[in-house]
Amino acid sequence: MGKYRFETDEHSMFRDSLRKFLEKEAQPYYDNWEKERMIPISFWRKLGEMGFLCPQVDEEYGGLGLDFSFGVIINEELERVGTSLVGVGLHNDIVVPYIESFGSDEQKKRWLPGCITADVITGIAMTEPGTGSDLANVQTTAIRDGDHYIVNGQKTFITNGINGNLFLVVVKTDPKAEPKHRGISLLVVEEGTPGFTKGRKLDKVGLHAQDTAELFFEDARVPVANLLGEEGKGFSYLMEKLQQERLVVAIGAQIASEDMLEMTIDxxxxxxxxGKPVSSFQNTQFKIAEMATKVELGKSFLESLIEDHIAGKDVVTKVSMAKYWLTETARDISVECMQLYGGYGYMEEYKIARRYRDIPVASIYAGTNEIMKVIIAKNLGL
Known part of the structure:
Protein backbone atom coordinates (compact mmCIF):
# COMPACT_ATOMS: atom_id res chain seq x y z
CA MET A 1 0.00 0.00 0.00
CA GLY A 2 1.09 3.59 -0.53
CA LYS A 3 2.47 5.97 2.05
CA TYR A 4 0.33 8.10 4.31
CA ARG A 5 -0.22 11.75 3.39
CA PHE A 6 1.55 12.82 6.58
CA GLU A 7 4.76 10.93 5.79
CA THR A 8 7.77 13.19 5.29
CA ASP A 9 11.31 12.23 4.30
CA GLU A 10 12.03 11.90 8.00
CA HIS A 11 9.22 9.35 8.35
CA SER A 12 10.50 7.42 5.32
CA MET A 13 14.03 7.25 6.73
CA PHE A 14 12.64 6.16 10.09
CA ARG A 15 10.57 3.43 8.42
CA ASP A 16 13.52 2.21 6.33
CA SER A 17 15.85 1.96 9.31
CA LEU A 18 13.20 0.16 11.38
CA ARG A 19 12.45 -2.26 8.52
CA LYS A 20 16.16 -3.05 8.05
CA PHE A 21 16.52 -3.55 11.81
CA LEU A 22 13.55 -5.96 11.92
CA GLU A 23 14.80 -7.88 8.86
CA LYS A 24 18.03 -8.52 10.75
CA GLU A 25 16.89 -8.78 14.37
CA ALA A 26 13.31 -10.12 14.26
CA GLN A 27 12.34 -11.94 11.08
CA PRO A 28 15.00 -14.70 11.20
CA TYR A 29 14.11 -15.51 14.83
CA TYR A 30 10.37 -14.96 14.87
CA ASP A 31 9.36 -18.58 14.19
CA ASN A 32 11.63 -19.67 16.99
CA TRP A 33 10.11 -17.10 19.37
CA GLU A 34 6.69 -18.50 18.49
CA LYS A 35 7.88 -22.03 19.31
CA GLU A 36 9.47 -20.87 22.56
CA ARG A 37 6.32 -18.84 23.36
CA MET A 38 8.41 -15.77 24.22
CA ILE A 39 9.99 -12.65 22.79
CA PRO A 40 13.39 -12.27 24.46
CA ILE A 41 14.14 -9.18 26.54
CA SER A 42 17.37 -8.87 24.53
CA PHE A 43 15.20 -7.93 21.52
CA TRP A 44 13.44 -5.26 23.60
CA ARG A 45 16.82 -3.84 24.57
CA LYS A 46 17.92 -3.66 20.93
CA LEU A 47 14.70 -1.79 20.06
CA GLY A 48 15.56 0.65 22.86
CA GLU A 49 19.13 1.16 21.64
CA MET A 50 17.81 2.01 18.16
CA GLY A 51 15.28 4.57 19.49
CA PHE A 52 12.19 2.48 18.72
CA LEU A 53 10.85 2.41 22.28
CA CYS A 54 8.64 5.35 23.27
CA PRO A 55 10.11 7.84 20.76
CA GLN A 56 7.33 10.27 21.74
CA VAL A 57 8.73 10.82 25.27
CA ASP A 58 10.18 14.27 25.99
CA GLU A 59 13.90 14.65 25.46
CA GLU A 60 14.39 15.60 29.11
CA TYR A 61 13.52 11.99 30.04
CA GLY A 62 15.64 10.46 27.29
CA GLY A 63 13.04 10.26 24.48
CA LEU A 64 13.11 11.76 21.01
CA GLY A 65 10.06 14.02 21.43
CA LEU A 66 8.39 12.68 18.26
CA ASP A 67 4.65 12.65 17.64
CA PHE A 68 2.30 9.66 17.30
CA SER A 69 2.91 9.45 13.52
CA PHE A 70 6.20 7.72 14.30
CA GLY A 71 4.36 5.36 16.64
CA VAL A 72 2.09 4.48 13.70
CA ILE A 73 5.15 3.44 11.66
CA ILE A 74 6.53 1.33 14.52
CA ASN A 75 3.19 -0.45 14.99
CA GLU A 76 2.89 -1.10 11.25
CA GLU A 77 6.36 -2.52 10.78
CA LEU A 78 6.11 -4.74 13.88
CA GLU A 79 2.75 -6.07 12.66
CA ARG A 80 4.28 -6.92 9.28
CA VAL A 81 6.67 -9.27 11.09
CA GLY A 82 3.90 -10.78 13.23
CA THR A 83 1.15 -9.95 15.71
CA SER A 84 3.04 -11.45 18.66
CA LEU A 85 5.00 -8.17 18.75
CA VAL A 86 1.90 -6.25 19.95
CA GLY A 87 3.43 -5.93 23.41
CA VAL A 88 5.83 -3.31 22.07
CA GLY A 89 2.99 -1.11 20.79
CA LEU A 90 1.18 -1.62 24.08
CA HIS A 91 4.26 -0.38 25.97
CA ASN A 92 4.97 2.55 23.60
CA ASP A 93 1.51 3.87 22.79
CA ILE A 94 -0.84 2.58 25.46
CA VAL A 95 0.84 2.32 28.87
CA VAL A 96 3.66 4.87 28.77
CA PRO A 97 1.30 7.71 27.66
CA TYR A 98 -0.57 7.33 30.98
CA ILE A 99 2.69 8.06 32.82
CA GLU A 100 3.43 10.97 30.46
CA SER A 101 -0.03 12.51 30.86
CA PHE A 102 -0.88 11.84 34.50
CA GLY A 103 2.45 11.15 36.21
CA SER A 104 4.10 13.68 38.50
CA ASP A 105 7.50 15.03 37.50
CA GLU A 106 9.07 12.75 40.10
CA GLN A 107 7.27 9.68 38.67
CA LYS A 108 8.31 10.57 35.13
CA LYS A 109 11.95 10.94 36.18
CA ARG A 110 11.71 7.59 37.98
CA TRP A 111 10.13 5.50 35.24
CA LEU A 112 10.32 7.06 31.76
CA PRO A 113 14.10 6.75 31.12
CA GLY A 114 13.85 3.00 31.78
CA CYS A 115 10.85 2.69 29.46
CA ILE A 116 13.04 3.96 26.62
CA THR A 117 15.90 1.49 27.26
CA ALA A 118 13.71 -1.55 28.12
CA ASP A 119 15.03 -1.62 31.68
CA VAL A 120 11.35 -0.99 32.36
CA ILE A 121 8.79 -3.00 30.36
CA THR A 122 5.21 -2.03 31.09
CA GLY A 123 1.79 -3.65 31.08
CA ILE A 124 -1.72 -2.46 31.90
CA ALA A 125 -3.84 -4.58 34.24
CA MET A 126 -7.54 -3.91 33.66
CA THR A 127 -9.16 -7.29 32.98
CA GLU A 128 -10.09 -9.64 35.81
CA PRO A 129 -11.34 -13.24 35.74
CA GLY A 130 -14.88 -11.93 36.31
CA THR A 131 -14.66 -8.48 34.72
CA GLY A 132 -13.74 -7.65 31.14
CA SER A 133 -15.45 -4.75 29.43
CA ASP A 134 -17.30 -3.67 32.59
CA LEU A 135 -14.44 -1.61 34.03
CA ALA A 136 -16.50 0.14 36.69
CA ASN A 137 -16.99 -3.24 38.37
CA VAL A 138 -13.37 -4.26 38.90
CA GLN A 139 -12.96 -6.13 42.18
CA THR A 140 -9.27 -5.50 42.86
CA THR A 141 -9.10 -3.20 45.88
CA ALA A 142 -6.41 -0.80 47.09
CA ILE A 143 -7.11 0.33 50.64
CA ARG A 144 -5.02 3.13 52.09
CA ASP A 145 -2.87 2.26 55.11
CA GLY A 146 -0.57 5.14 56.03
CA ASP A 147 2.02 5.60 53.28
CA HIS A 148 0.89 2.47 51.42
CA TYR A 149 -2.10 0.96 49.66
CA ILE A 150 -2.90 -2.65 50.51
CA VAL A 151 -3.86 -4.27 47.21
CA ASN A 152 -5.92 -7.45 46.89
CA GLY A 153 -7.24 -9.06 43.73
CA GLN A 154 -6.39 -10.86 40.52
CA LYS A 155 -5.87 -9.71 36.92
CA THR A 156 -5.81 -11.88 33.82
CA PHE A 157 -4.94 -11.76 30.08
CA ILE A 158 -2.17 -9.24 30.85
CA THR A 159 -0.02 -8.48 27.80
CA ASN A 160 3.71 -8.34 28.72
CA GLY A 161 2.72 -10.19 31.92
CA ILE A 162 5.96 -12.19 32.03
CA ASN A 163 8.54 -9.77 30.58
CA GLY A 164 6.92 -6.76 32.24
CA ASN A 165 8.23 -5.28 35.49
CA LEU A 166 5.98 -2.20 35.84
CA PHE A 167 2.21 -2.55 35.72
CA LEU A 168 -0.48 0.09 35.59
CA VAL A 169 -3.18 -1.56 37.71
CA VAL A 170 -6.83 -0.51 37.68
CA VAL A 171 -8.00 -0.69 41.31
CA LYS A 172 -10.91 0.31 43.52
CA THR A 173 -9.64 2.76 46.12
CA ASP A 174 -13.22 3.39 47.27
CA PRO A 175 -15.28 0.17 46.99
CA LYS A 176 -18.39 1.97 48.32
CA ALA A 177 -18.35 4.84 45.79
CA GLU A 178 -21.61 5.62 43.98
CA PRO A 179 -21.63 5.71 41.00
CA LYS A 180 -19.05 2.92 41.02
CA HIS A 181 -16.64 4.43 38.50
CA ARG A 182 -15.86 7.24 40.96
CA GLY A 183 -14.04 4.72 43.17
CA ILE A 184 -11.49 3.75 40.52
CA SER A 185 -7.84 4.74 40.59
CA LEU A 186 -4.65 3.84 38.73
CA LEU A 187 -1.79 2.41 40.73
CA VAL A 188 1.68 1.65 39.38
CA VAL A 189 2.95 -1.66 40.78
CA GLU A 190 6.58 -2.65 40.37
CA GLU A 191 7.90 -6.19 40.17
CA GLY A 192 9.33 -7.22 43.52
CA THR A 193 6.53 -5.52 45.48
CA PRO A 194 5.76 -7.73 48.53
CA GLY A 195 2.49 -9.61 47.94
CA PHE A 196 2.58 -9.17 44.15
CA THR A 197 3.17 -12.33 42.11
CA LYS A 198 2.84 -13.37 38.48
CA GLY A 199 0.88 -16.44 37.53
CA ARG A 200 1.49 -18.79 34.64
CA LYS A 201 2.00 -17.73 31.07
CA LEU A 202 -1.34 -18.34 29.39
CA ASP A 203 -1.58 -20.70 26.43
CA LYS A 204 -3.40 -18.95 23.58
CA VAL A 205 -4.85 -19.99 20.21
CA GLY A 206 -2.63 -17.43 18.47
CA LEU A 207 -0.06 -14.76 19.40
CA HIS A 208 2.19 -17.58 20.57
CA ALA A 209 5.31 -15.52 21.25
CA GLN A 210 3.37 -12.85 23.13
CA ASP A 211 3.68 -13.29 26.91
CA THR A 212 0.20 -13.06 28.40
CA ALA A 213 -0.16 -13.83 32.10
CA GLU A 214 -2.19 -13.62 35.27
CA LEU A 215 -1.20 -11.25 38.09
CA PHE A 216 -2.01 -11.80 41.76
CA PHE A 217 -2.15 -9.29 44.61
CA GLU A 218 -2.34 -10.66 48.14
CA ASP A 219 -2.02 -7.85 50.66
CA ALA A 220 0.48 -6.27 48.27
CA ARG A 221 1.99 -3.13 49.80
CA VAL A 222 2.23 -0.40 47.17
CA PRO A 223 3.58 3.05 48.15
CA VAL A 224 1.07 5.90 47.93
CA ALA A 225 3.78 7.62 45.84
CA ASN A 226 2.86 5.13 43.07
CA LEU A 227 -0.68 6.49 42.67
CA LEU A 228 -0.97 7.86 39.15
CA GLY A 229 -2.78 11.20 39.05
CA GLU A 230 -5.58 11.66 41.58
CA GLU A 231 -7.43 9.08 43.59
CA GLY A 232 -10.88 8.37 42.13
CA LYS A 233 -9.98 9.79 38.71
CA GLY A 234 -8.88 6.48 37.19
CA PHE A 235 -12.00 5.90 35.15
CA SER A 236 -11.83 9.29 33.42
CA TYR A 237 -8.11 8.75 32.70
CA LEU A 238 -8.97 5.42 31.06
CA MET A 239 -11.72 6.98 28.97
CA GLU A 240 -9.32 9.67 27.80
CA LYS A 241 -6.67 7.17 26.68
CA LEU A 242 -8.73 4.34 25.21
CA GLN A 243 -9.11 6.20 21.89
CA GLN A 244 -5.40 5.70 21.13
CA GLU A 245 -5.42 2.09 22.31
CA ARG A 246 -8.25 1.23 19.91
CA LEU A 247 -6.57 3.12 17.09
CA VAL A 248 -3.40 1.03 17.61
CA VAL A 249 -5.48 -2.17 17.32
CA ALA A 250 -7.16 -0.87 14.14
CA ILE A 251 -3.75 -0.08 12.61
CA GLY A 252 -2.56 -3.64 13.33
CA ALA A 253 -5.67 -5.13 11.74
CA GLN A 254 -5.26 -2.99 8.61
CA ILE A 255 -1.62 -4.03 8.17
CA ALA A 256 -2.53 -7.70 8.70
CA SER A 257 -5.13 -7.37 5.92
CA GLU A 258 -2.62 -5.70 3.58
CA ASP A 259 -0.03 -8.39 4.32
CA MET A 260 -2.48 -11.25 3.71
CA LEU A 261 -3.70 -9.75 0.44
CA GLU A 262 -0.13 -9.27 -0.79
CA MET A 263 1.01 -12.81 0.06
CA THR A 264 -2.15 -14.35 -1.40
CA ILE A 265 -1.76 -12.48 -4.71
CA ASP A 266 1.83 -13.80 -4.90
CA GLY A 275 -2.74 -26.37 -16.07
CA LYS A 276 -3.07 -22.65 -15.42
CA PRO A 277 -2.41 -20.18 -12.57
CA VAL A 278 -5.04 -20.13 -9.82
CA SER A 279 -5.19 -16.35 -10.39
CA SER A 280 -6.71 -16.90 -13.84
CA PHE A 281 -9.96 -18.31 -12.39
CA GLN A 282 -12.80 -15.83 -12.14
CA ASN A 283 -13.62 -16.85 -8.56
CA THR A 284 -10.06 -16.03 -7.50
CA GLN A 285 -10.15 -12.71 -9.32
CA PHE A 286 -13.46 -11.72 -7.72
CA LYS A 287 -12.28 -12.68 -4.22
CA ILE A 288 -9.04 -10.72 -4.66
CA ALA A 289 -10.96 -7.73 -6.08
CA GLU A 290 -13.31 -7.72 -3.07
CA MET A 291 -10.46 -7.95 -0.57
CA ALA A 292 -8.39 -5.29 -2.34
CA THR A 293 -11.40 -2.94 -2.20
CA LYS A 294 -11.87 -3.50 1.54
CA VAL A 295 -8.16 -2.93 2.16
CA GLU A 296 -8.20 0.31 0.16
CA LEU A 297 -11.30 1.64 1.95
CA GLY A 298 -9.82 0.70 5.32
CA LYS A 299 -6.57 2.49 4.54
CA SER A 300 -8.32 5.75 3.58
CA PHE A 301 -10.56 5.73 6.65
CA LEU A 302 -7.65 4.95 8.95
CA GLU A 303 -5.46 7.66 7.45
CA SER A 304 -8.06 10.36 8.12
CA LEU A 305 -8.50 9.07 11.68
CA ILE A 306 -4.77 9.06 12.42
CA GLU A 307 -4.52 12.64 11.16
CA ASP A 308 -7.46 13.75 13.33
CA HIS A 309 -6.05 11.93 16.36
CA ILE A 310 -2.62 13.55 15.97
CA ALA A 311 -4.39 16.92 15.65
CA GLY A 312 -5.97 16.26 19.07
CA LYS A 313 -9.55 15.83 17.86
CA ASP A 314 -12.10 13.71 19.69
CA VAL A 315 -12.72 10.87 17.24
CA VAL A 316 -14.00 8.25 19.68
CA THR A 317 -17.01 7.30 17.54
CA LYS A 318 -14.99 6.87 14.36
CA VAL A 319 -12.18 5.05 16.18
CA SER A 320 -14.78 2.64 17.59
CA MET A 321 -16.04 2.12 14.03
CA ALA A 322 -12.53 1.52 12.73
CA LYS A 323 -11.61 -0.88 15.53
CA TYR A 324 -14.75 -2.95 14.96
CA TRP A 325 -14.81 -2.85 11.15
CA LEU A 326 -11.10 -3.31 10.47
CA THR A 327 -10.69 -6.22 12.90
CA GLU A 328 -13.73 -8.01 11.47
CA THR A 329 -12.56 -7.29 7.92
CA ALA A 330 -9.15 -8.76 8.76
CA ARG A 331 -10.83 -11.88 10.10
CA ASP A 332 -12.93 -12.26 6.93
CA ILE A 333 -9.85 -11.74 4.77
CA SER A 334 -7.90 -14.39 6.71
CA VAL A 335 -10.64 -16.94 5.96
CA GLU A 336 -10.83 -16.03 2.25
CA CYS A 337 -7.04 -16.05 1.84
CA MET A 338 -6.63 -19.38 3.58
CA GLN A 339 -9.24 -20.84 1.20
CA LEU A 340 -7.35 -19.53 -1.84
CA TYR A 341 -4.19 -21.25 -0.61
CA GLY A 342 -6.04 -24.57 -0.60
CA GLY A 343 -4.50 -27.28 1.58
CA TYR A 344 -1.25 -25.35 1.92
CA GLY A 345 -3.10 -22.59 3.74
CA TYR A 346 -3.59 -25.00 6.62
CA MET A 347 0.11 -25.77 6.91
CA GLU A 348 2.09 -24.08 9.66
CA GLU A 349 4.99 -23.27 7.34
CA TYR A 350 2.79 -20.77 5.48
CA LYS A 351 2.37 -17.41 7.15
CA ILE A 352 -1.35 -17.32 6.30
CA ALA A 353 -1.95 -20.08 8.87
CA ARG A 354 -0.45 -17.94 11.60
CA ARG A 355 -2.40 -14.87 10.50
CA TYR A 356 -5.60 -16.94 10.62
CA ARG A 357 -4.85 -17.81 14.28
CA ASP A 358 -3.59 -14.41 15.36
CA ILE A 359 -6.38 -12.21 14.03
CA PRO A 360 -9.58 -13.25 15.90
CA VAL A 361 -8.45 -11.85 19.28
CA ALA A 362 -8.33 -8.31 17.86
CA SER A 363 -12.15 -8.37 17.89
CA ILE A 364 -11.96 -9.06 21.63
CA TYR A 365 -9.12 -7.07 23.18
CA ALA A 366 -9.03 -3.30 23.76
CA GLY A 367 -12.81 -3.44 24.20
CA THR A 368 -14.84 -6.09 22.39
CA ASN A 369 -16.44 -5.21 19.07
CA GLU A 370 -19.81 -5.47 20.80
CA ILE A 371 -18.68 -2.68 23.14
CA MET A 372 -17.54 -0.68 20.09
CA LYS A 373 -21.09 -0.94 18.70
CA VAL A 374 -22.53 0.16 22.06
CA ILE A 375 -20.28 3.25 21.96
CA ILE A 376 -21.19 4.01 18.34
CA ALA A 377 -24.93 3.64 19.02
CA LYS A 378 -24.74 5.81 22.14
CA ASN A 379 -22.83 8.54 20.33
CA LEU A 380 -25.38 8.47 17.50
CA GLY A 381 -27.98 9.39 20.11
CA LEU A 382 -29.73 6.03 20.29
Missing part, protein backbone atom coordinates in the same frame (compact mmCIF):
# COMPACT_ATOMS: atom_id res chain seq x y z
CA UNK A 267 0.64 -17.31 -4.12
CA UNK A 268 -2.29 -17.52 -6.57
CA UNK A 269 -0.21 -16.12 -9.45
CA UNK A 270 2.52 -18.74 -8.98
CA UNK A 271 0.36 -21.77 -8.05
CA UNK A 272 -1.10 -23.83 -10.91
CA UNK A 273 -4.32 -25.86 -11.06
CA UNK A 274 -5.80 -27.51 -14.17
Missing amino acids: YVTSRKAF
